[in-house]
Amino acid sequence: MLDLKFIRQNPDLVREGARKKRISCDIDAILRLDEDARARGVELDQLRAEQNTFGALVAKSPPAEKKALLERLAAIKVRHNALEVGQRELEAELHKLLLRVPNVPADAVPEGKDDSENVVIKLWGEPRKFEFAARDHVALGEAQGWLDIERAARLSGSRNYVLKGDLSLLEGAVMRFALDMMVARGFVPLSVPTLVRNEIMVGTGYFPGGEDQAYRCDDRDDLCLVGTAEVPVTALHMDEIHRLEDLPLRYVAQSSCYRREAGAAGKDTRGLYRVHQFQKVEQVVIDVADPARSIEHHQAILQNSEDLLQALELPYRVVNVCGGDLGAPQIQKFDIETWMPSRAGYGETHSASRFHEYQSRRLNLRYRDGEGKVRFCHTLNNTVAASARILIALLENHQTAEGRLRLPPALVPYMGGRQVVGRAL
């Protein structure tokens, strides 16, 4: 959410930001409502002030004077109530619109309509050239008895999977490696709920707008399954005012992630690429409202994930996500795409976002600065490792000619000291 004052003072900047993101929103309607609401607010405050002064007199007045006072107060109340009802409606409407105003993207965000116009800013590693007929992760996984998609479909429908044996262990190994790496870098590990209140989804910017992508409980419970640990971790300190010396907060959390993938029918239907449930280790940073510092954090959390991919010996590229592919909440986003031979291309595995105050304003997540002023925090997050997709990359990039799987040295200690797993096919 943007500051209403900011919108008032920079309407063109906000309009231009929305245009760049290809998100429609009616700034003029907001400004009109805002002006109207403030005018009514002033009048309401005046009426309340009168009410307060005369009300206090009632108690002290002799009975003879009370009647006149009460009559006067009754008149005030009539006007007040009429105004107040309208004011409530106005404010509710204003808030509704405000929730949908997109954050203003950074100048460094490239123009573009969708992901095809994201700008590659870095390449690392060489895609491997196979001197044998390479299998895709499904073929390899099924041949090794590591992957069972058919039975998973019986349990839970399409886009689900069962991992078995060494692949199940490998999932745990990657997650634990990611977690350990982040803890070594000073991030505080958290285990958090994956079922959160509706309010938390709004606070982190997923609602309104993303309802179709989230699994919701029925109306017995006001709960949603999160698509990422970003949600509960970023919201952990909502409604709090942090002391300056407690910032920055650096958190890392592993969680299950749930995505409905509505509207993706027929897209990426094979294998583990687009699934309803996966494991992910996520990093979240909460710090002071300093744009330069946010940029430093952004670089740092991007680097963390690059370091992980390099340790896993997986070729990747970093893209600067263009306006049209950016979500409403982000100032800027870098995606990391990892080489996946079966796609003959790079597939998105990480997403590093910078939000400024957009989330913290919704979450009422604040701190007291050096002058004692209360301000909204800046928030950022990035994937460290997301299980299903990182397994695709590991299986496909590190398969051997015999159909076995070579493990990068970083994972060897997490797989019982083995350097290769699976039998020769």
Place this chain on the structure above:
RNA sequence: GGAGUGGUGGCAGAGUGGCCGAAUGCGCUAGAUUGCUAAUCUGGUGUCUCUUUUAUUGGGGACCGCGGGUUCGAAUCCCGCCCACUCCGCCA
């Protein structure tokens, strides 16, 4: 799921219709005092918002879990919800 108790400022805790944005204590903070530290004394110490001022400042309004209601007036009374705790039941 049933029965009960409770939710007040950073924390503890008083407040049961106007004298309450809220006692008191702790914490924090500034100053005084003391060779230093500790202790003691004095002052300050919530958030949001409108308005005024170049700014400091001044004035108004709102907020005592959340949302409604009663009343001229609500932290206080009533209703709904959320949360916590205790007991019972059920269950991994």
